[in-house]
Amino acid sequence: MGRLLGRSASSWLSLIAVPTLIFGLLYAVPIGNLVNLSFTPGDGAAATGSAYTLSTYVDLLSDEFVREVFLRTIRISLITTIAAAIVGYPISVYILSVVGWRQTAMFILLLLPLMTSVTVTTYGWLILLGHGGAVNNLLMNLGLIDAPLRIIKTEWAIVVGLVYTLSAFMVISIAASLQSIDQNHVRAARSLGASPAKAFWRIVFPQSLPGLRTGCLLVFSLSMSSYATPIILGGQTNKFASLLVYQQAINLLNWPKAASLAVLLLLTTTGCLVLASGFSRVWASARRLNATDVPIGSSGPAQASSVVS
Numbered sequence: 001m002g003r004l005l006g007r008s009a010s011s012w013l014s015l016i017a018v019p020t021l022i023f024g025l026l027y028a029v030p031i032g033n034l035v036n037l038s039f040t041p042g043d044g045a046a047a048t049g050s051a052y053t054l055s056t057y058v059d060l061l062s063d064e065f066v067r068e069v070f071l072r073t074i075r076i077s078l079i080t081t082i083a084a085a086i087v088g089y090p091i092s093v094y095i096l097s098v099v100g101w102r103q104t105a106m107f108i109l110l111l112l113p114l115m116t117s118v119t120v121t122t123y124g125w126l127i128l129l130g131h132g133g134a135v136n137n138l139l140m141n142l143g144l145i146d147a148p149l150r151i152i153k154t155e156w157a158i159v160v161g162l163v164y165t166l167s168a169f170m171v172i173s174i175a176a177s178l179q180s181i182d183q184n185h186v187r188a189a190r191s192l193g194a195s196p197a198k199a200f201w202r203i204v205f206p207q208s209l210p211g212l213r214t215g216c217l218l219v220f221s222l223s224m225s226s227y228a229t230p231i232i233l234g235g236q237t238n239k240f241a242s243l244l245v246y247q248q249a250i251n252l253l254n255w256p257k258a259a260s261l262a263v264l265l266l267l268t269t270t271g272c273l274v275l276a277s278g279f280s281r282v283w284a285s286a287r288r289l290n291a292t293d294v295p296i297g298s299s300g301p302a303q304a305s306s307v308v309s
Contacts, residue, residue, distance in 0.1 A: 031266075034259050034262055034263060035259075035263055037255060037256055037259040038056065038057070038256060038259035038260040038262070038263045039052040039053060039054070039056075039256075040052070040053075040256045040259075041053045041055065041056075041256070056256055056257055056260040057260055057264075060257070060260055060261065060264065061264075066244065066261075069239050069240070069241055069243075069244055070241050070264070070265075070268060072155070072238065072239070072240070073224060073240050073241045073242075073265075073268075074224070074268065074272065075155075076155055076158055076159060076162075076223070076230075076238075076240075077162075077220050077223035077224045077272075078220070079155075079159050080158075080159050080162040080163055080166065080219060080220075080223045081216050081219045081220045081223065083159060083163045084162075084163050084166055084167050084169075084170045084215070084216075084219045085170060085212060085215065085216060085219075087163060087167055087170075088167050088170035088171040088174055088215065089170075089174055089212070091106070091110070091167075091171050092170075092171050092174040092175040092178055093178065094106070095107070095110075095171070095175055096175055096178050096179060110167070110168050110171055110172075111168055113164055113165050113167075113168060114165075114168050118165060118228045118229060119228050119232070121161075121164065121165060122161050122165075122228055122229045122232045122233060123232065125157070125160060125161045125164065125233060126152060126232055126233060129151040129152050129157055129160065129233070130151075130152055131148045131150075131152070132148065133151075135151065136148040136149055136151070152233060152235070153233070153234060153235035153237060153238065154234070154238070155234065155238055157233040157234065158229060158230050158233050158234045158238060160233070161229040161232075161233045162223050162226060162229050162230075165226075165229060166218075166219045166222050166223065167219075169215055169218040169219055169222070170215035170216070170218070170219050171215075172215075173211045173212070173214040173215035173218065174208060174211040174212055174215055175211070176211050177207065177208040177209070177210050177211025177212070177214075178204070178208050178211065180207075181203075181204060181207045181208065185203050186199050186200075186203055186204060189202070189203055209280070209284060213277070213280050216276065217273055217276065217277070220269075220272065220273065220276070221269055221273060224241070224265065224268070224269040224272075225242055225265070225269070226240065226242065227240065227242040227243065227246065230242070230243065231243055241261065241264075241265045241268075242265070244261050245258050245261045245262050245265065246258075248261060
């Protein structure tokens with residue numbers, strides 16, 4: 001028995017060693033070098049000393065412009081995440097409600113932005129949202145506006161571009177959760193007199209929250225690090241944190257400052273994700289505590305009967 005357990009443990013360790021090594025080489029080592037460079041004194045590509053310093057972080061955190069850029073990045077990423085959830089949830093429901101060529105066509109349309117260069121799709125939105133673009137022409141033909149609106153080089157243009165590009169991650173995450181829901185619960189609730197809206201809110205929506213949470217985390221993290229869409233649709237007046245990193249590293253060749261900005265962006269994104277994950281868990285726990293009418297281990301019909309009560 002002891003030999004069997006030893007072999008099993010050895011097999012698991014050997015299995016874990018390979019992905020751990022790959023993770024260390026491809027992620028941990030570059031991040032470690034980035035953090036090390038961020039503490040290096042200097043204002044150019046080469047370090048000016050061997051001692052570590054916090055002066056770069058102090059300068060960045062005390063710079064009002066940098067704080068404004070980071071707050072704008074967080075704000076637009078949050079708006080993008082909420083908009084992607086609002087748009088993606090009905091699409092996920094529709095995709096699972098159809099079969100055959102309709103479902104295939106929806107998946108193709110959904111994955112099309114991921115199969116096309118982000119720069120190409122963003123320039124497409126630049127044409128559509130421009131002064132003489134299709135959006136302004138449509139609004140003027142409908143009589144809703146008298147003159148073209150200024151849409152390009154605004155935060156809302158960035159949101160539109162990011163939602164179009166990143167909605168696929170939201171839809172796929174939500175659809176995976178919706179597909180795992182036992183439809184017998186919904187049918188039992190409907191047979192007991194629950195309305196479609198009540199059955200959805202009490203049965204379907206709570207069970208789809210893990211997928212919704214995963215989609216929100218994916219969209220938010222990708223929005224925080226996006227570069228092409230904000231610079232093309234937002235212009236120089238709506239800079240993202242990623243643009244500051246690019247300017248310091250490529251234009252100004254100030255690698256320690258670029259590394260510090262990258263580390264701050266990583267910490268900001270991670271902190272927001274941790275806060276959002278903690279809030280979602282607290283909210284889910286509160287929902288479970290409020291649902292005292294459903295006993296643990298109840299069957300589908302018992303759960304459905306609590307919906308109509």
